[in-house]
Amino acid sequence: MTARTVLLLLPLLIASGCSSDEAEPPPGDPEVGQAAIREYGCGSCHVIPGIGGADGRTGPSLERIARRVxxxxxxxxxxxxxxxxxxxxxxxxxxxxxxxxxxxxxDARNITAYLYTLK
Ligand code: HEC
Known part of the structure; x- marks a missing residue:
């Protein structure tokens, strides 16, 4: 890519970066992920909205994790x-x-899909 092309593309890149403040939704099935979170017992260490009994305090709460930087x-x-x-x-x-x-x-992809629904 020439420097000129980069300069021409720059505003586009910046615009696409700013047009959405959310990451692409991950490929994976959030419902399957929700079940997997229960099976792995992630809730023993994390507060996780939508997962019954997930009120662990060892790790950080995963509330609104999709918005974490x-x-x-x-x-x-x-x-x-x-x-x-x-x-x-x-x-x-x-x-x-x-x-x-x-x-x-x-499993990790499905779990991620679910966690990305927590905005
Ligand atoms: C034994 C306790 C424990 C279990 C079980 C556990 N985690 Fe964690 N998790 C932690 C701790 C502690 C951190 C904080 C890590 C750090 O900052 O180094 C963490 C961090 C995270 C983070 C990043 C959170 C943030 O605020 O940045 C995610 C996402 C996460 N865990 C998901 C999961 C998932 C999904 C599972 C189940 C597969 C799981 N965890 C099981 C203890 C646990």
Whole structure:
């Protein structure tokens, strides 16, 4: 790409970045994710709206998590990064108290889809 092309595209890039303040919805099924959150017991450590009994205080509340800028204070909050965090939190931050719960890729995508409904 030439410098000229970049200059021409710049306003477009900026405009598309500003036109929506929400990330793309992640591929995944929020309803299946809601069930998976119950199965994995995420609510033992997190307050999670829409999940009965999810009132744990070890981790931060996931209320309005879709609007959080950073996940666990270290990862930009994008669907891909949320999947990554849910699957292997200690790979992102070795000192985190959140354990690796052996969440599979598709479960993590569905869970992420549900968490992104919490705005
Ligand atoms: C043993 C307790 C524990 C369990 C179980 C647990 N987490 Fe966590 N989680 C934490 C802690 C502690 C943090 C904060 C991590 C940090 O800031 O380093 C965290 C952070 C998070 C974050 C980022 C929140 C934020 O405010 O940035 C998400 C999303 C998350 N957990 C999702 C899940 C999901 C989904 C599950 C179930 C698969 C789960 N957690 C299970 C303890 C737990």
């Amino acid at each position: 950073y996940l666990a204070g270290v990862l930009p909050n994008t669907p891909d990064d949320m999947v990554r965090w849910i699957r292997e939190p200690e790979a992102v931050d070795p000192r985190t108290a959140m354990p690796n719960m052996g969440v599979g890729e598709s």
